[in-house]
Amino acid sequence: ILMTPKSLLRHKRAVSTLSEMSGESSFHRLLWDDAQLLADQPIKLVKDSKIRRVVLCSGKVYYDLYEEREKRGINDIYLLRVEQLYPFPAKALITELSRFRNAEMVWCQEEPKNMGAWSFIDPYLEWVLAHIDAKHQRVRYTGRPASASPATGLMSKHLSQLAALLDDALGE
Numbered sequence: 001i002l003m004t005p006k007s008l009l010r011h012k013r014a015v016s017t018l019s020e021m022s023g024e025s026s027f028h029r030l031l032w033d034d035a036q037l038l039a040d041q042p043i044k045l046v047k048d049s050k051i052r053r054v055v056l057c058s059g060k061v062y063y064d065l066y067e068e069r070e071k072r073g074i075n076d077i078y079l080l081r082v083e084q085l086y087p088f089p090a091k092a093l094i095t096e097l098s099r100f101r102n103a104e105m106v107w108c109q110e111e112p113k114n115m116g117a118w119s120f121i122d123p124y125l126e127w128v129l130a131h132i133d134a135k136h137q138r139v140r141y142t143g144r145p146a147s148a149s150p151a152t153g154l155m156s157k158h159l160s161q162l163a164a165l166l167d168d169a170l171g172e
Contacts, residue, residue, distance in 0.1 A: 013063055029089035030096055031081035034066060043069065046076050048099040053077045053106060055169050056125070056139070058085065058117055061110040068166045077170060078103070085117050088124045090131075098132045105129060105139045108169045110162070112147035142168040 013034065019025070035043045045051070055065060055077060062081050069077060080096060082089065097105070107125065109116040118141055125139040144161050152158050 011063060013066065027084075029082070029084040029092045031062075031083055032096075033079045035069075035075075036078075041070075043073070043075055045078065049102070051076055051078045051100050051103045053104045054080055054097065054100045055106045055108050055142075056080050056082055057108045058082050059110075061108055061165075064110075064162065064166060065108060065169060069170055072170060074170060082117075082121070085121060088121070090124065090128055093125075093128045094131055097128060097134065101132055102135045104136050105134065106142050106169055107139050108165060109143040110165070111150060112144045113141060114146040115150055116143070118143065 033045065035041045035045050053076070057065060057079065058081060062079060065079050069079070078100060082093070105125065107118055107121060109118055111117075113119075122139060122141075126137065129137050129139065143165050152161065
């Protein structure tokens with residue numbers, strides 16, 4: 001079952017090889033940064049100890065973040081996709097985020113703050129950060145402000161909100 005906006009059906013980055021879907025493959029609760037995994041990427045990430053921010057996200061917003069990071073030439077922000085929200089993948093996150101104890105942690109979502117995963121995932125992420133003794137004990141939210149509607153209805157406002165959340169997630 002694929003639950004995604006139509007924009008990802010033919011997206012050049014939303015692909016998997018046949019070997020990733022057959023044989024010994026399995027579901028991954030977390031998906032690692034493509035800049036770390038794929039050899040032909042224009043961005044080469046700095047070593048783990050030099051990563052200044054980890055942006056956690058889920059779904060389509062990853063591709064917006066990835067492309068914007070590439071456009072800006074940023075190599076010290078790691079993008080980590082949380083693909084299973086429940087049961088919460090605490091052990092997997094402890095393993096991954098232990099690599100980045102000194103980095104700022106950010107949760108980015110395209111949905112308004114009062115929708116999407118933020119209100120559910122925030123206390124779990126705090127627990128993980130406390131467990132790994134992270135330098136920053138709070139996860140910072142970046143995304144659209146709280147709203148009664150999941151979408152603005154105006155493309156210009158949608159694009160300006162998207163630009164703002166990308167800037168907040170990837171900016172200095």
